[in-house]
Amino acid sequence: EVKLVESGGGLVQPGRSLRLSCTGSGFIFGDYAIYWVRQAPGKGLEWVGFIRSQAYGGTTEYAASVKGNFSISRNDSKRIAYLQMNSLKTEDTAVYFCTRGGGDYGDGDFWGQGTLVTVSP
Amino acid sequence: SYELTQPSSVSVSPGQTARITCSGDVVAKRYTQWFQQKPGQAPVLVIYKDSERPSGIPERFSGSSSGTTVTLTISGAQVEDEADYYCYSAALNNVLFGGGTKLTVL
Numbered sequence: 001e002v003k004l005v006e007s008g009g010g011l012v013q014p015g016r017s018l019r020l021s022c023t024g025s026g027f028i029f030g031d032y033a034i035y036w037v038r039q040a041p042g043k044g045l046e047w048v049g050f051i052r053s054q055a056y057g058g059t060t061e062y063a064a065s066v067k068g069n070f071s072i073s074r075n076d077s078k079r080i081a082y083l084q085m086n087s088l089k090t091e092d093t094a095v096y097f098c099t100r101g102g103g104d105y106g107d108g109d110f111w112g113q114g115t116l117v118t119v120s121p
Numbered sequence: 122s123y124e125l126t127q128p129s130s131v132s133v134s135p136g137q138t139a140r141i142t143c144s145g146d147v148v149a150k151r152y153t154q155w156f157q158q159k160p161g162q163a164p165v166l167v168i169y170k171d172s173e174r175p176s177g178i179p180e181r182f183s184g185s186s187s188g189t190t191v192t193l194t195i196s197g198a199q200v201e202d203e204a205d206y207y208c209y210s211a212a213l214n215n216v217l218f219g220g221g222t223k224l225t226v227l
Contacts, residue, residue, distance in 0.1 A: 037164075044205075044218060044219075044220050045156070045158070045209075045218045045221070047217070047218060061214040061215065061216075063216075097164070101211075105169045105173075106154055106169045107154060107209065107211060108154055108156060109166050109169070111164055111165075114163060
């Protein structure tokens with residue numbers, strides 16, 4: 001069974017950092033791109049960024065709203081992708097989901113349940 | 122324009138056909154996915170590559186594409202289909218979600 005599990009969310013003060021993890025199981029983790037998507041309270045889905053598989057260079061892309069402050073990395077041997085969030089702002093408050101891309105159904109065929117990040121003084 | 126535009130809401134009675142559109146220049150060039158999201162839950166892929174249905178998704182869900190508009194159709198909508206629906210498309214180094222459509226079935 002394919003599973004993605006996010007962890008690492010919580011309450012953090014503005015300007016601080018937080019690292020989220022996305023752990024995969026039930027599939028060959030290294031074969032897939034991993035996407036991070038967030039959803040602010042009562043709002044729609046917003047793409048944060050993604051990391052390609054090593055077969056495609058393991059390179060990253062980011063939304064303009066987070067570029068320079070957020071970074072994504074992966075450790076395929078541990079089956080984990082990370083979202084490092086620096087200089088957090090109150091507007092980064094959201095549920096953060098990870099999902100995979102590049103499978104037979106394209107992007108977003110399986111999602112984690114999300115982890116809540118609250119940025120507040 | 123590099124954005125995806127959806128109606129904010131669609132309402133149908135049970136058994137009727139619901140159609141949700143998604144418009145943008147990118148959909149004419151790239152495949153579109155559709156996601157269903159119910160309150161407090163993660164999104165679920167209901168249509169991929171414009172018109173394909175993943176295994177386990179009911180046949181009443183279908184997708185089509187014409188020019189710069191893609192359409193998610195739910196034929197004979199059920200009460201359990203009430204949810205938010207998002208279209209999605211990706212270019213080489215950028216990803217877009219539509220703003221989402223709240224489907225009400227009552």
